[in-house]
Amino acid sequence: MRRRWLRRRCRGVRGPAMSRLLRTGLNAGEAAPMAVVGGEGVYFHLSDGRRLIDGSNTGGGLGHRHPAMVEAIRRAADTPVVNEGWTWVGREQAADDLMATAFGGEEDWVGAVRFCISGSEANDMALSLCQALTQRSALATRERAYHGITGLSRSMTVQPQWHGGLAVHSGGSQLPAPMAPVRILPAPNGAIYGAPANNTPPSEYLADATRLLSDTAATIIDYTQGGIYYDGAYQDEVARRARQAGSYWIADEVVTGAGRAGRWFAFQGAESRPDIVTLGKSLGGGAAAVAAVVVSKDIVERLKGTSWQNYGTLRGHPISMAAVSAYLKVVSDDKILDHVQSLEKLFIRRLLAIAQKHPSVQRVAGQGLHWTVELHGPDWRTWHADTTEVPIASRVAERALEAGAVIGTSGEQTSLFLAPPLVISEHEATLLLDALDHGLDVADEEHG
Numbered sequence: 397m398r399r400r401w402l403r404r405r406c407r408g409v410r411g412p413a414m415s416r417l418l419r420t421g422l423n424a425g426e427a428a429p430m431a432v433v434g435g436e437g438v439y440f441h442l443s444d445g446r447r448l449i450d451g452s453n454t455g456g457g458l459g460h461r462h463p464a465m466v467e468a469i470r471r472a473a474d475t476p477v478v479n480e481g482w483t484w485v486g487r488e489q490a491a492d493d494l495m496a497t498a499f500g501g502e503e504d505w506v507g508a509v510r511f512c513i514s515g516s517e518a519n520d521m522a523l524s525l526c527q528a529l530t531q532r533s534a535l536a537t538r539e540r541a542y543h544g545i546t547g548l549s550r551s552m553t554v555q556p557q558w559h560g561g562l563a564v565h566s567g568g569s570q571l572p573a574p575m576a577p578v579r580i581l582p583a584p585n586g587a588i589y590g591a592p593a594n595n596t597p598p599s600e601y602l603a604d605a606t607r608l609l610s611d612t613a614a615t616i617i618d619y620t621q622g623g624i625y626y627d628g629a630y631q632d633e634v635a636r637r638a639r640q641a642g643s644y645w646i647a648d649e650v651v652t653g654a655g656r657a658g659r660w661f662a663f664q665g666a667e668s669r670p671d672i673v674t675l676g677k678s679l680g681g682g683a684a685a686v687a688a689v690v691v692s693k694d695i696v697e698r699l700k701g702t703s704w705q706n707y708g709t710l711r712g713h714p715i716s717m718a719a720v721s722a723y724l725k726v727v728s729d730d731k732i733l734d735h736v737q738s739l740e741k742l743f744i745r746r747l748l749a750i751a752q753k754h755p756s757v758q759r760v761a762g763q764g765l766h767w768t769v770e771l772h773g774p775d776w777r778t779w780h781a782d783t784t785e786v787p788i789a790s791r792v793a794e795r796a797l798e799a800g801a802v803i804g805t806s807g808e809q810t811s812l813f814l815a816p817p818l819v820i821s822e823h824e825a826t827l828l829l830d831a832l833d834h835g836l837d838v839a840d841e842e843h844g
Contacts, residue, residue, distance in 0.1 A: 516544025
């Protein structure tokens with residue numbers, strides 16, 4: 397059985413005789429992923445002729461083939477290939493644009509930016525920098541976190557099914573050894589549906605955090621992974637405890653940064669400000685792979701007279717830099733943040749109604765245009781993707797396709813997530829939520 401599953405999961409979309417692509421899919425089970433052949437706006441075009449709303453693409457903030465992004469990439473393609481070791485005017489411009497646009501109003505603490513390729517890489521760079529600055533090796537995150545699958549970011553991914561290991565169908569998962577000691581902080585339950593009646597304040601359940609963080613180089617928190625979302629009180633308490641312990645605080649804004657939270661950054665919903673911010677996904681507008689490490693003025697001062705020995709050949713590539721500048725301009729000029737804030741109200745209203753209608757729904761949480769719907773089923777702490785059975789979340793997503801929308805699962809047993817392009821219209825958002833409503837009928841039947 398194990399051999400058959402691997403063969404099916406590794407074949408390409410053209411069939412086993414024609415493809416040598418070793419691939420993965422977000423939905424667990426043996427079915428081949430959708431074959432996407434094109435896209436326009438918020439829609440995917442599939443090889444079988446279907447046109448589906450893209451409801452789970454955190455990397456495509458402006459959807460597919462946005463005219464401004466296409467034009468920026470075309471112009472940038474006519475430039476030299478300049479590696480990170482050389483000065484490039486477009487890279488300098490992208491840094492200035494990021495600071496002036498996204499970090500406007502944050503000038504009192506924000507220092508400088510360094511570009512890279514992926515969110516995983518950005519987190520690894522930030523964490524290793526903190527280790528170098530503090531001469532400590534231990535690192536901290538919060539439970540159910542995902543920070544990537546590269547280097548130290550993989551060690552900080554403590555969500556069981558996303559640890560970067562192998563799912564083994566008889567005996568659990570094979571985890572790679574962590575690269576550093578990991579401390580795990582409790583997380584809040586900031587759900588709009590299914591939260592405990594009386595949530596304990598963070599000052600109580602983080603009471604031991606200063607001791608827990610006492611030997612850590614950095615404390616990194618993200619704002620969506622594992623369906624964990626929270627308000628400013630949690631962030632401020634984590635930031636306070638980290639600074640008491642001499643631990644740098646990193647805001648992982650790879651998902652939420654650049655607009656998805658309904659503001660430029662999720663951390664702006666609290667009083668505290670991070671030592672480092674990591675960015676990725678939407679930063680390139682879906683047109684180029686790009687990420688960033690943004691450091692405070694204090695860290696810039698610490699770096700004076702030193703050489704940060706962390707180099708990447710394709711970091712800050714001219715095409716990626718053009719995408720960053722173009723994306724920031726579109727979000728600003730088209731008032732995308734106001735649009736996301738408006739749609740957030742629609743999502744709250746509809747998701748609450750959907751949760752109350754479907755007994756299979758256990759919990760709903762989210763912010764801006766990133767929402768998690770968690771179903772009743774196996775506890776996430778003990779489920780390691782170590783089965784060939786198609787999870788209930790994947791079956792819901794498959795049913796939602798009938799109603800014309802792609803809903804994300806991240807391969808999890810019971811979690812669904814909605815993260816459409818930030819340019820989705822109210823009508824299209826309604827159709828996406830209708831598709832979720834339709835798909836949940838499958839979960840209701842199983843829930844009984």
